Amino acid sequence: MAEIKVDVRGETCPVPLVEMRKAVKKAATGDTIEILGTNAASKKEIPMAAAALELKVLSIEGNDDNWTIKILK
């Protein structure tokens, strides 16, 4: 069960979503993907994308312009 880190701090739309999707694609079932970002819209949208991809959001921490989201594949 690997832990994959995706650092998209400083990146803006649509890069955080796209990098999350690329990481999910490469991950194996049971891997955790941790995304670090600073784009406020992405904090809302990454959990929306996770729901659409039928993945579990483990945690959402931090504030709108500095956050960490953990997703389980």
Add this chain to the structure above:
Amino acid sequence: MADKTTIIVHSGDLDKIYSALIVANGSLAMGMEVSLYFTFWGLLRLKKGGLDKGPLSKMNFLGLGRMMIKSRMRKSNVASLDRLMSDFKELGGKIIACEMTMEIMGVKRSDLREDLIDDYGAVGTYIQEARDSSITLLI
């Protein structure tokens, strides 16, 4: 309705190519399939080295407005069109080039980024893609 986005990329303007690729990549990121159908001025952006060569759709001011927007995009750390395109392909996005436009504009396959193009077709190909898409746009 399948979870699919189909976009007719009709404009070759820089800002509209951005819009098309951002919506396309957002769709892929959220688990949808995507087909981009490049036609008319949009098709010219598939020429080798042509992706970011379009003018702005408004306030281009002979290229001055375009330069200003590009510099502001760099400051805001907006991804380049090349990066958006390579992400699009990496996430499985499909590109169709319009054969009629190629004929009208005298564009040969060898003039285009053939590495990006999945299919060459006409209106029937577009309809087959669009008829089972829940999102269809003309940009």
